[in-house]
Amino acid sequence: MTLQQEFAPPTSAKLVVDQVSKSFRPDGRNRVQALERATLRVDEGEFVCLVGPSGCGKSTLLNLIAGLEAPDDGTLSSDGEPIRAPGRDRMMMFQESALFPWLNALGNVMFSLKLKPGLTDAERSEVAHYYLKLVGLENFERASIHELSGGMKQRVALARALAPNPRVLLMDEPFAALDALTREQLYGDLQRIWAERKKTIVFVTHNVREACCLGNRVILFSKSPGRIREEFKIDLPRPRDINSVDLAEYATRIMRSLKGHLAASTPEAQE
Amino acid sequence: MKRTFTALVFFALLVAGWHFGRDYMVRTHRWSPVLVPSPESVARYLWENTFAAEILTPSGVPEPNLNRWLLFLAAWVTVKRLLLGYLIGLVAGVPLGFLTARVQVARDTLGVLALGLQGLPSVCWVPPALLWFGQTESAMLFVVVMGTLWSVVLATETGVRHVNPLYIRAAQTMGSRGLHTWRKVILPAALPFIVSGMKQGWAFAWRSLMAAEIYVTILSGAGLGYLLNNGRDLNAMEQVIGIMLVIVAIGLLADKVLFAPWENFLHRRWGTAK
Numbered sequence A: 001m002t003l004q005q006e007f008a009p010p011t012s013a014k015l016v017v018d019q020v021s022k023s024f025r026p027d028g029r030n031r032v033q034a035l036e037r038a039t040l041r042v043d044e045g046e047f048v049c050l051v052g053p054s055g056c057g058k059s060t061l062l063n064l065i066a067g068l069e070a071p072d073d074g075t076l077s078s079d080g081e082p083i084r085a086p087g088r089d090r091m092m093m094f095q096e097s098a099l100f101p102w103l104n105a106l107g108n109v110m111f112s113l114k115l116k117p118g119l120t121d122a123e124r125s126e127v128a129h130y131y132l133k134l135v136g137l138e139n140f141e142r143a144s145i146h147e148l149s150g151g152m153k154q155r156v157a158l159a160r161a162l163a164p165n166p167r168v169l170l171m172d173e174p175f176a177a178l179d180a181l182t183r184e185q186l187y188g189d190l191q192r193i194w195a196e197r198k199k200t201i202v203f204v205t206h207n208v209r210e211a212c213c214l215g216n217r218v219i220l221f222s223k224s225p226g227r228i229r230e231e232f233k234i235d236l237p238r239p240r241d242i243n244s245v246d247l248a249e250y251a252t253r254i255m256r257s258l259k260g261h262l263a264a265s266t267p268e269a270q271e
Numbered sequence B: 001m002k003r004t005f006t007a008l009v010f011f012a013l014l015v016a017g018w019h020f021g022r023d024y025m026v027r028t029h030r031w032s033p034v035l036v037p038s039p040e041s042v043a044r045y046l047w048e049n050t051f052a053a054e055i056l057t058p059s060g061v062p063e064p065n066l067n068r069w070l071l072f073l074a075a076w077v078t079v080k081r082l083l084l085g086y087l088i089g090l091v092a093g094v095p096l097g098f099l100t101a102r103v104q105v106a107r108d109t110l111g112v113l114a115l116g117l118q119g120l121p122s123v124c125w126v127p128p129a130l131l132w133f134g135q136t137e138s139a140m141l142f143v144v145v146m147g148t149l150w151s152v153v154l155a156t157e158t159g160v161r162h163v164n165p166l167y168i169r170a171a172q173t174m175g176s177r178g179l180h181t182w183r184k185v186i187l188p189a190a191l192p193f194i195v196s197g198m199k200q201g202w203a204f205a206w207r208s209l210m211a212a213e214i215y216v217t218i219l220s221g222a223g224l225g226y227l228l229n230n231g232r233d234l235n236a237m238e239q240v241i242g243i244m245l246v247i248v249a250i251g252l253l254a255d256k257v258l259f260a261p262w263e264n265f266l267h268r269r270w271g272t273a274k
């Protein structure tokens, strides 16, 4: 670390996405422009939520930030370093749980921990137990993945992503398959972990209220081509309750804006 | 418990049917008593060539049994060939399968070769093996390896190509790279395919080894195939049937010892049908 970095202001951007474009099957007939000139700055310790219609490139953006794919155009960087490959400091929680069927729940959480150097095996298993307990699955440590419900799988995946204590968490609709009660409990836990551990979180969701409950900022996407349209700052005290009236007000505003973009981007839908 | 009982009843009925059916056919002069042995004579053959310390001479005088443990020795000769060759086929086949799955050049060359040779009945390797290696253990080993290898290569290749890319991406974000990804993600993810390839390779190896042992006398040891053929030479049908039973038993045992643990693991983790 250089002296300059040492004295840099604490609000320096953690993640920078600069004019990034990404298309799939660029030479094929069904070329898809998943993302067009997206620009996004996420500060250290910020919680950013991405909202937008299905297929507008939210998962693509997360994959790019994770380093799993390379952009056609533009640059991405993390802590000022260009993102070229996946790194343990940016842990990703996928839209589908992506748990390994050959390991049990505990084994899946241990997988990420075993790759983290500087821990003894005893410490690793202690950490794994801690996070499985946090997501309420302490009684399912030995369960095979196929024995878990969809929501339980997502909770194991959450534990697996949190366990190595990454600086950045990239979460792709992690709570979509959960029941309302578990979800609300996890909203609380996630806000607490975020605040206590000073994590930077980029969180994709379809649920506007969820976005308002969790994020410092909500970024609105629109489709075909995938673009960043608008952003909203959520100035509500934490911990937030998803059922509060203030939050509903924000959500209504964002929802209205979202519908406006949808209508604008698909003129044929109005006819 | 109930299942064991059902199986026992079934096999008891089978043996009883054999006994009485044969009895009837022999008494009515439709079957030759020599060509169709009774279950008792087969049982006696098995006993006298395994555990019996003494046998009775035709005059009723007991004398030491020279053939004691004979079947165990022959089975060991055969199983040793099989296991050794199988292991070689497996250890070589899995990495080759990885290679053909991931390297285009290997797929176009080795992959095509594997596909072609897997279609070749592995008994066909017996004549060239005898010419190259003579009547030796090496010839037997070669036949078994050829029976195993190609099935394992192809199954591993298919398995690797069916691995959900999401697993690999997830592992990469957690810091897995190179060899670690191969060992801890791709290999286990391909396991369902690899195990079925292992089973097929085993079946091919077992069949071709038997054919080879029947076909030719190997100087370094008499296996089960040799004894089977020897029974034919002696017109000793109880020996032929007895050896066949031993071969069946080894097949069942292999399934229990070699494959059941893997299949139970797959069943437990993947939730596949047993």
Ligand SMILES: Nc1ncnc2c1ncn2[C@@H]1O[C@H](COP(=O)(O)OP(=O)(O)OP(=O)(O)O)[C@@H](O)[C@H]1O
Pocket: A024, A025, A032, A033, A034, A052, A053, A054, A055, A056, A057, A058, A059, A060, A061, A095, A226
């Ligand atoms: N691997 C791929 N190959 C081809 N096209 C792809 C691929 N991944 C994504 N796409 C296309 O890119 C576009 C954006 O996909 P993406 O998964 O980022 O959408 P999303 O915003 O995450 O949608 P959802 O909310 O439904 O998850 C879609 O039109 C999709 O068809």
Ligand SMILES: [Mg+2]
Pocket: A058, A059, A060, A095, A172
């Ligand atoms: Mg998505």
